[in-house]
Amino acid sequence: MKKFIILFLFITTSLTAQNSTNSELSLEECIQIAIDNNIAYQRSELQFESEELNFKGTRSQVLPSINGGYSYAMNKGRSIDPYTNDVIDQQFSFSNASLRLNARLFNGFELRNSIRRDRFKMKAAEAEKEAAKQQLILDVTLAYFQVLNSEDLLQLTNIRLQATENQMNRIAHLAEEGSGNPADFTDIQGQFSNDQSAVVAAENQLKQAKLDLAQLLNTRLEIEVKEFQVLPEIKPYQLSAEEVYEESLENLEVFEGQRLRLQAAEEDVSVARSLFAPEISLFAQMNTNYSSLASLLNETGSQVVETGQFININGVSYAVQVNQTQFSQQEIPYFNQLNNNLSSVAGISVNIPILNGFQAKREVSLKKIGQEDARLALENTRNEYFQAIKQAHNDMKAAYKDYFFLKDQVTAYQESYRVNEIRFQNGVSNMVEYIISKNNLDRARVNLANAKYEFLIRTKILDYYRGII
Incomplete structure (x- = not known):
């Protein structure tokens, strides 16, 4: 020019x-x-700035898209325990987190x-x-x-x-x-x-x-x-x-x-x-979750308990006893669950x-x-x-x-x-x-x-x- x-x-x-x-x-x-x-000239300047931003936006599409997701909620009534998949009827809280990546290769x-x-x-x-x-x-x-x-x-x-x-x-x-x-x-x-x-x-x-x-x-x-x-x-x-x-x-x-x-x-x-x-894309995703119902059972000792069954020896009945291990329930911390429940997936998709x-x-x-x-x-x-x-x-x-x-x-x-x-x-x-x-x-x-x-x-x-x- x-x-x-x-x-x-x-x-x-x-x-x-x-x-x-x-x-x-x-x-x-x-x-x-x-x-x-002059207004007409100022508008031409705005048009140039708009086209410049459009160009920068298009050029930035060469970068992969990375998106994260997070949710936290309370649940009441009959539902599925997200930790054990058991049907339950009680109040609990749960949370989900995810990270997704998409990149167009061609x-x-x-x-x-x-x-x-x-x-x-x-x-x-x-x-x-x-x-x-x-x-x-x-x-x-x-x-x-x-x-x-x-x-x-x-x-x-x-x-x-x-x-x-x-x-x-x-x-x-x-x-x-x-x-x-x-x-x-x-x-x-x-x-x-x-x-x-x-x-x-x-x-x-x-x-x-x-x-x-x-x-x-x-x-x-x-x-x-x-x-x-x-x-x-x-x-x-x-x-x-x-x-x-x-x-x-x-x-x-x-x-x-x-x-x-x-x-x-x-x-x-x-x-x-x-x-x-055709369009070829790369995708990857990481997921994890948390449930307030999730817990650990810790061994606290053992004790002898009767089983309710009897054995007869020479005409004498004896109660059957067993040595039973004792456990205590311990709640799993929030971040420990997120770390333990981590899962990931990656792959390539082709759209023809x-x-x-x-x-x-x-x-x-x-x-x-x-x-x-x-x-x-x-x-x-x-x-x-x-x-x-x-x-x-x-x-x-x-x-x-x-x-x-x-x-x-x-x-x-x-x-x-x-x-x-x-x-x-x-x-x-x-x-x-x-x-x-x-x-x-x-x-x-x-x-x-x-x-x-x-x-x-x-x-x-x-x-x-x-x-x-």
Whole structure:
């Protein structure tokens, strides 16, 4: 990826601000505020963080899963003694503990392909975040220049209004002295109203331009921008539309993001194909338990006891006695039982897909459709950008030509207005000729200012397509 460069670097190193206050913002300050506050850009950052977490989650699946379990309970009534398996009818407590391990050894490379897919998605989200940053800087720059353009137009309309007002005052003074044509005063009054309306429209246009810039900066504060003493030189653009397009394919992050999305879709097809492969897993488990009924019998000695049987010897009956061992019951401690009752199992399981309702086939087909859609999206973006670059290049060339045509036009109308103003003031020409000459000059000045900013804006758009942002 190409390194992100700040737009208008050549402007900021060569231009100086004039008559600015602490509340006025430079282009760089506006861009930084937008990067910090713009909601759309912040959402692109969140999307990248989400894809990054998804990738880390998928990668962690290579580790085996280990889970433990524990339970402790009290039992009342008829039940099975978990220690002796005898049927009993008494209260007792019992406990179970277990530890389980599962590890996938092979699953048709599903995990490997899933990791590669999610890595592509993460990188695509990162490229899309940078593309959003590029677009944001372009939008702020264009909005900034639109404010400057609107300020210039407002200044022109105010100058126009002031000139009309001066002429109106002069004619009014002549009318008071009883000289001049009375219709001249009403004509100039109409022109003055027209110029006042133009000032109102220019003021509203400036307010709207500032609102558009404030929206990009996500602020409700009143925006004031710094004016430049020197604007970039109006000179021919050196690259053709085709050359700009070729550079855009290499430098614009929007293309990089879609290329990565296409690679992710290709890996998604490989993930789906793993449904056809068997899955081999390793499993192991340890179990143990405890019962409050479990006990040990300890030998405490012996004693002679009668058995209740008799033996007859020579007609004499003798009771039969035996030597009986004596025992005492001892409860088995909790942890001793857990240790004594420990059992374990380990093995390998194989899950072989035989028939699953053609789910695997459908899944592969769906992922192939997604892959083709990603390819078409990339192709469509290329076509859209090619058309947009051609249009911007054509507009730039038209604005360049218009600028010099209008510059000559302003020069011509300035001379015409100068002559007509002198002729009108000396009573040689009438008010209609004067107003027509004045309006021609005013319109030419406005058109020249618009052409100048139109050319600068189109060149900046072309620079954006080249990745010079």
